[in-house]
Amino acid sequence: MLTKLSALLLLLAFQRLVSAVNFAWEETQLTKDDIGIFNSVAFADTAPAPSIPVDSNVNLAASNGRECKVGPWDAAWPTEAEWAAFNASVDGALIKTVPQGAVCYPNNPHFDEAACAAVVQATGHSGGIVVDPSNIVQPWTAGESCNITETPIGICSLGGFPVYIVNATTVKHVQLGVNFARNKEIRLVVKNTGHDFAGRSVGAGALSIWLHNLQGQTFMSDFSGSNYRGPAARIAGGTQGWQVYNFMADNNISIVAPSESTVAILGGFTAVGGHSSLTSYHGMGSDQALQLQVVTADGRFLQVDTDNNADIFFAMRGGGGSTYGIVTSAIVKAFPPLTLQTAKFVWSGSLDANFSSPDINPSTGAITVDKEVFWSGVREWIQFSRSVSSAGGIGFSYIEPPSSTFMGPAPGLFQMTASFILPGQTLEDATAFLEPFFSTMTQLGIPLTQSNTTTITSQAYNTRRTGEGDPVGQTRFSSRLFPRTNWEDPALFNATVQSIRAAVEDGGYTVNAIPYAPTEEVAGFPNDAVNPAFRETLMHAIAFDSASPVKDGRVLPAKVVNAAHTRLDSFVAAWRKLTPGSGAYMNEADMQEPEWQQSFFGDHYPQLLQIKRRRDPWGVFWAPTTPGSEVWAVVVPDGLPLQTGPLCRT
Structure with missing residues (x-):
């Protein structure tokens, strides 16, 4: 017969086990049955690539040796039927990009004077931008091809914005987006909140995966893992700072979170560093992650921590965003209130x-x-x-x-x-x-x-906070x-x-x-x-x-x-x-x-480059100034750091 103490210990262990499970939408994952005969969304061969010397000339290019990623300007661009089949595979979650400013252009089929006035007002703060599937806080890197103003000049065009966007609400959607982009050799970009100052969330001719609607927060009073034992929280990939502050208030805890309300706690904040009011007290945002749930370049969904896929766990905490995989959720440290x-x-x-x-x-x-x-x-x-x-x-x-x-x-x-x-x-x-x-x-x-x-x-x-965000500018x-x-x-x-x-x-x-x-x-x-x-x-x-x-x-x-x-x-x-x-x-x-x-990246760069080459030999993930990115470049006639041209091998 169990003693009261034994029963209590079992209950606590069960609570820890239950609290660490994935979000329900993370359990909807891509299977072979989903793929069927639509090989364009099939998984890649996961056989690990051999270790490649850092000073080698091996190129992270598409397997067939194409000089550039496929874009609408290519004969290899998917047909309307293929895009329709892909849309069906993602449960109708595929969006054909319409820039947020399109409602302001009289010569545009989306023109709506009242809607234009509303979007001009809304996008004065970042909260009005993060809810749009394509726009970013500093859109000039997309060429400012569709300006949000009640007095527009010229015509509205995509410029450096992606052609299609997957509005991901399950892991399966993320996997399908990664697989389709890899197999069709299309440029892939990832947008979370759009707090992007270097053109890492946009790209001409690209397919984008939008993480905004991956939502959820769960408190765990006693988590054990990655050499840590104590309070923690599972946070979904699309969760913004203001949501985390409200979650903290609900649970009377502290979590290292962005100071700007509309910056996502995951994404670039965790992937590159992430500073906050607690930087000197608890460290960087990257220092807080205890476990990551990640879709990798081969389309697989992995648990990543000190005991599982430790190389990615190291790299994705500070080693560059949009580089090794897409984080759908993370378990992060939680602390007493401050x-x-x-x-x-x-x-x-x-x-x-x-x-x-x-x-x-x-x-x-x-x-x-x-x-x-x-x-x-x-x-x-x-x-x-x-x-x-x-x-x-x-x-x-x-x-x-x-x-x-x-x-x-x-x-x-x-x-x-x-x-x-x-x-x-x-x-x-x-x-x-x-x-x-x-x-x-x-x-x-x-x-x-x-x-x-x-x-x-x-x-x-x-x-507590709201989702309005800070004023924006260029x-x-x-x-x-x-x-x-x-x-x-x-x-x-x-x-x-x-x-x-x-x-x-x-x-x-x-x-x-x-x-x-x-x-x-x-x-x-x-x-x-x-x-x-x-x-x-x-x-x-x-x-x-x-x-x-x-x-x-x-x-x-x-x-x-x-x-x-x-x-x-x-x-x-x-x-x-x-x-x-x-x-x-x-x-x-x-x-x-x-x-x-x-x-x-300092002295970490050689190791990060090895991880990139090993985990993404296809060059699926690319963003400016991230490990391995130097073998690709966006071709822009005037040499400006814009994302308005094709992505080609250097």
Whole structure:
């Protein structure tokens, strides 16, 4: 007879077993019976490819040696009958792409004046874009061929948007999309939420798999696996940040989730790194995954963890998105609830040579000081950020030139809009912790405590959110990870601050500086593919170019766009020179980053390239600047980094 203790242990074990099962829609998988005689959706041979030396010339090309992926411009493009058969296989989930802006073009059959007004309003924030199957947050990489505006110019065309889209609601749909694209040698792209700044979710002549409707969240109070034992959650592939925050509130837990409400917690967030308010407290988003459910390039559905397909488990946590497979769900770590203490402040710097004393700017409420005093304050904020990161917190700032319209400083003023975020502290702890910073700022001549913009507030990390998202725009940027060594050497630290000042003052760029420290220890030694540069980082900085590559709904001439990029790169090159061996965060980096293999992946790149070649010898998955991507290139006549041409072997 079972004792009460034995029964309890069995019950707990059963609860863990039940809680770890797949979502119901993950149990709908592709079978041989589904394939029947429609060989276009058959699985690939899964025999593992031999290990290929990294320096070899083996090409991840289609098996028949085609020079380019098949597109509508080819005789090999599937017939209408084949597309109809494919649509039937995916239960009618195939969408023929209609760009979101089509309703705004009078010469378009989808024209609808009222619908145009509604979509223009909706897409002012990212939440209005993520619900569309084709659009992305920075659509200029698709050529801006169908602009969302009530005053469109020209005609609406697909440009770099895919031709067809699978609205996936089961694993079977994902498998069929992968198999059809591979067998027909069509370019495959994957879109989750469309927070895509480098053209990784669009592609001319492509078939896209849209993950938005893969939904679900389940809490597990006691999960065991991948060298972890404790609370966890299974999250579906299409789940956005705001949904995760609401799930956290429902279960009184914390999960490392994107700060932007409409970014998906999986997809690029987990695949490339993923920073958040908890980066210095619990590590990167990639560090949280304990198990992944993945459709691989051969069309199979795999459980991926430390004991099963460990090579993919390593690669898909930080080693690049749209590269090794498609994640349908993941089990991620869950933590106790947290309170965030956030200190916010703004100060400005005057260009007036006769300015002599601090003043309150009537339009912003910020303390305004002399230009040199302004920059001494920026230096102190960056310096003190090291203490904040060491305490498990992060910083966030926008440093803007007088000409900026990014956050809207008054004309003739530099502006610093900044905050420190301290997880796990009480308001009293945070006030005491920040007192040395406020004291030093007062000594410098920037008495922040006198400004009505300076506040310290408490908020639960798992506060509920909505799906509206942040405002969107069209811009280019470049970034760099600054390592802790730049704080340890006084001369190097001064040069670091000066290089940021030069980008703002001489370049006219807005710099977004985000200090954090996702060390291996903080992350729990996860053994993942996160860029090793992150483990030494104390600040991620982005330089934004206010000059958009788009005007009147069309991408500017290549000469103009390339000249603007060359100028921006000249300032970020100074950052690279001060940070040898470091890198950049791929999700928020220059899409034309030089030596991107080292910059985005560091010493992990050779291993990641081997995994890519072994797991996807067909070259099914391709996205710019991901492992193995250099053997393919999008052919665009003017050489711009657009996705408007065929994908061909280099």
